[in-house]
Amino acid sequence: MKVIKFLFASAVIALASCNSASKTEAVAESEAEEQTTEVEAAELTPAETTGEDAVIILDKGATDLPVADVPVIVDFSATWCGPCQKFKPTFHQVAEEYKGKALFVSVDVDDCPELAQKFNVTSIPLVVAVVPNGADMEDLLGYQTYDDFKAYVEKAIAEK
Numbered sequence: 001m002k003v004i005k006f007l008f009a010s011a012v013i014a015l016a017s018c019n020s021a022s023k024t025e026a027v028a029e030s031e032a033e034e035q036t037t038e039v040e041a042a043e044l045t046p047a048e049t050t051g052e053d054a055v056i057i058l059d060k061g062a063t064d065l066p067v068a069d070v071p072v073i074v075d076f077s078a079t080w081c082g083p084c085q086k087f088k089p090t091f092h093q094v095a096e097e098y099k100g101k102a103l104f105v106s107v108d109v110d111d112c113p114e115l116a117q118k119f120n121v122t123s124i125p126l127v128v129a130v131v132p133n134g135a136d137m138e139d140l141l142g143y144q145t146y147d148d149f150k151a152y153v154e155k156a157i158a159e160k
Helices: 002-016 025-033 046-050 082-097 113-118 146-159
Strands: 055-058 072-077 103-108 126-130
Touching (some): 055 082, 072 082, 126 146
Parallel strands (some): 072 103
16 A cells, blocks of 8 residues: 555656656657747847747747846746646746736757756746846746646736
8 A cells, every 4th residue: 555655646746847857759759840939039029929929939059038128937848848748838828818918938948958057947847937127036846727827927927
């Protein structure tokens, strides 16, 4: 019975967050098929959030986040991370709802390791809010529900 409880607890912890480990070849192949809009960090402005997709996906090798006069909500994730992929639709849905009030950026830790290191990312998914006035916002680690993530975004916008 103790073994079953241990296995169940291990599975729950594994699903809650992923460590930045190497990805499998199958996932790497699916990355190539993933259809996303990528822009270079140097070209980013808040006005670009009014396009088709409210989430900016940073190019491979990007080392800086865009600067904006609204909060920048960053999702550090990876394609091989189950909880990250589960959270992705929620991130995009909230980004659509708050388009223009905050800038939403998706960062693949495998594509942008220097940026992930700047933010001390050791586990994913990790959501970080950078607010223009420099207020310190707590990070969100692990899968987030729609309501919890929306409340976090609202708090970041209020901090502005």
